[in-house]
Amino acid sequence: MTQQAAPTRTAGRPSGGASSFDIVPTGCALGAEIVGLDIAGEVSSADFARLRQAYDEHSVLVFRGRALQPAEQVAFSRGFGDLERHVVEKYLLPGHPEIFRVSNIVENGQRIGGSGEFWHTDLSYVAEPSRGSLLYAVEVPVRDGVVLGDTEFASSAAAYDALPAALRRKLDDMQAVHRFGDIYAKVNAQRGTTTTLSDEQKKRTPDVVHPVVIRHPFSGRKSLFVNEGFTVSILGVPEAESTRLLEELYAHCKRPEFVYRHKWQPHDLVMWDNWATIHRATGGYTAEERRLMYRTTLQASVPFGSLTPQ
Ligand SMILES: [Fe+2]
Numbered sequence: 001m002t003q004q005a006a007p008t009r010t011a012g013r014p015s016g017g018a019s020s021f022d023i024v025p026t027g028c029a030l031g032a033e034i035v036g037l038d039i040a041g042e043v044s045s046a047d048f049a050r051l052r053q054a055y056d057e058h059s060v061l062v063f064r065g066r067a068l069q070p071a072e073q074v075a076f077s078r079g080f081g082d083l084e085r086h087v088v089e090k091y092l093l094p095g096h097p098e099i100f101r102v103s104n105i106v107e108n109g110q111r112i113g114g115s116g117e118f119w120h121t122d123l124s125y126v127a128e129p130s131r132g133s134l135l136y137a138v139e140v141p142v143r144d145g146v147v148l149g150d151t152e153f154a155s156s157a158a159a160y161d162a163l164p165a166a167l168r169r170k171l172d173d174m175q176a177v178h179r180f181g182d183i184y185a186k187v188n189a190q191r192g193t194t195t196t197l198s199d200e201q202k203k204r205t206p207d208v209v210h211p212v213v214i215r216h217p218f219s220g221r222k223s224l225f226v227n228e229g230f231t232v233s234i235l236g237v238p239e240a241e242s243t244r245l246l247e248e249l250y251a252h253c254k255r256p257e258f259v260y261r262h263k264w265q266p267h268d269l270v271m272w273d274n275w276a277t278i279h280r281a282t283g284g285y286t287a288e289e290r291r292l293m294y295r296t297t298l299q300a301s302v303p304f305g306s307l308t309p310q
Contacts, residue, residue, distance in 0.1 A: 020047065023054050030155040030277060031060035031260040039063050039269065040072045048079045055080070055132070056218040059276040060153050060260055063269040068136055070096040070294060073269070077134045077296035080271075084123070084130055084297040087180075087204055088114060093294060102135065102293040104285070113292070119154070119254060119280045120229025122297060125180040127208050131298040134271040137264045141289035148285040151262045152254075156223040157276045159253040160213060168222075172309045174212040175235045176226050176246075180205040209235060214307035216275050222309050224249060227278050253278055275307065 021037035032054055037047065055061055068076070070093060077083055077098075086092060086100040091113050093099040103113030116122075123130045141148045160168065181202055212234065214225045226234075228250050234242040261282075262270055272279060285291060 021050075023050075023058075025058065026060075026062075026260050028260040029158040029258045030058060030153060031062065031262075032058040033062040033064065035064075037063070039066055039076045040068055043076065043079055052080065052218075055271065055273060056216070059155060059157070059273040060262075061271050062262065063271075065265060065267050066269070067267045068269065070099055073134065073136050073294060073296055074098050076269075077298065080134075080298050081131060081301050082299040084299050086297065087201055098296055100295045100297065102281075102291075102295055104287055104289075104291050106287070115281050115283075115291075116229060116279070117281045117283045118229050119227055119250065119278045121156075121225070121227045121274050121278050123274070124210065124225070124227055125178040125205055125208060125230045128300055128304050129210070130274055131300045132271055132273045132275075133298065134269060134296045136269045136294045137266055138294055139290050139292040140264045140266055141285040141291050143285070143289065147264055148289060149264065149291050150282045150284075151264070151270065151279060152282060153260045153262065153272055153277050153279045154253050154258045155276065156225065156253055156258075156278055157216070157219075157221040158258045159249075159255070160222050160224045162258075163252065168213075171212045171224070171249075172222075174237070175209050176212050176231050177207050177209055177233050177235060178230045179207050179232045180230060182230075182232060207232075210304070211308055213309040214275060214304075215309045216273075217302050217307060219276070221276065223276050224253060225275070226250070 022035040024033045024035055026032060034051065034054070037043065051061065074083065074096060083098040085097050090110065091101050093101055101113030102115050103111065104115065105112050121129065122133050163171070210225055212224065212226055213222055215222050226246060226249055231246060233239065234245060237245070
């Protein structure tokens with residue numbers, strides 16, 4: 001596990017001079033930093049094409065230190081596809097419903113944002129899981145000069161590749177149930193909160209079934225598509241066996257060799273591919289140490305049902 005982008009530049013600027021940035025791999029199983037691109041300005045279609053290719057290849061892209069207005073984040077995000085609106089409306093940024101707030105800040109007795117201090121894939125609990133997310137650091141908690149609250153990303157593609165062949169074949173034929181509501185029991189237990197889904201929110205997020213393994217439509221790589229946050233069971237398997245197998249896969253996915261840990265600075269933007277990664281916030285700051293992030297979420301451009309592993 002590495003904390004910062006490594007200095008090796010393996011995918012520099014293409015010849016011809018049309019493009020304007022470098023792609024610097026982190027040296028981990030996933031992730032690359034994009035250096036020298038002004039994402040608040042006009043990004044050309046050629047640059048977006050390179051970014052999409054880097055996104056498919058590296059699964060996590062890091063853009064550092066460019067202050068963004070919400071409308072600029074939304075505009076840049078739209079260069080990768082249509083955006084989604086989250087089901088928990090109280091966490092949406094007023095005036096910018098495409099932005100979901102990730103935060104520990106309490107205003108008028110209510111948290112203004114969510115957070116995921118457990119390994120998960122955003123929105124795996126819907127029928128068409130989102131393609132990816134872009135998270136922008138508005139405010140980060142700093143103690144004694146050190147920024148608190150990292151985000152860890154694990155490559156579920158590298159994790160799949162490292163499994164024994166017999167287990168990979170078995171998993172290729174399995175399906176799992178994903179559910180949104182259960183996570184609040186875990187979050188409430190962690191934080192002493194009492195958040196529950198309304199009947200309307202429950203109705204909008206019924207259980208869904210997805211393959212345990214998906215094949216990425218653009219990179220062609222297979223990935224595990226189960227996560228501690230939202231996967232509740234494997235279909236057609238006795239409960240004890242399902243629980244044991246899921247726990248084995250969860251433990252495998254978060255092994256250090258599959259992980260990139262992002263240490264935030266204000267105005268960092270990190271985007272990740274939900275079809276090839278899991279992630280979690282590491283926490284480690286108090287309720288008084290303010291953290292505010294803005295997330296935009298990309299809709300899929302192909303049906304999720306087409307990501308079958310065979
Ligand atoms: Fe998340």
